[in-house]
Amino acid sequence: DGGITQSPKYLFRKEGQNVTLSCEQNLNHDAMYWYRQDPGQGLRLIYYSQIVNDFQKGDIAEGYSVSREKKESFPLTVTSAQKNPTAFYLCASSKGPGTSGANVLTFGAGSRLTVL
């Protein structure tokens, strides 16, 4: 079945360490996204990518980095510069622009990062 796989599901990190969250999709979607969710809050966009080797900052990109070397993969690195990284991270993908289906996002199950 097609879908999005995020790993790891749970991750613990010490302060000052960088961590990378994996996101892989087999839906042949052009666009991929990373969102952050804090307890009781909505989703906030970190980065998004329309196409391979291109990505754009979202609303809260500081302290994060991404790459899009393959269509299927969009890993997120949480760097030590992110002051409050403990959160639930969600990866999503969608079809390309120009159709109403471009706003239909398929989400992964999420990765919960805790900084000790």
Added chain:
Amino acid sequence: DAKTTQPPSMDCAEGRAANLPCNHSTISGNEYVYWYRQIHSQGPQYIIHGLKNNETNEMASLIITEDRKSSTLILPHATLRDTAVYYCIVRGLMTTDSWGKLQFGAGTQVVVTP
């Protein structure tokens, strides 16, 4: 993108219809209404979307008023598994020039009770 307003919470009895309102009074002619839901500790799930006609799928129905300033998501026979946060989002078509992102607000916490 047009702003949306949803009630913060609502309860629904199992087996009854759940009617979730959403106001989007500043919606423009080319903007669609999308609904997603998020069950606790899971990723959001797409439910349905529409432009101006009412829409129905296996999950829900979407009723959009004639002036398009508000809409209602209807879960016809709510079950305990429908307990989730429901997000109403208004967004135009993503073109290569206006590529953007979906803004998820606080949504409506729906609790289905036995």
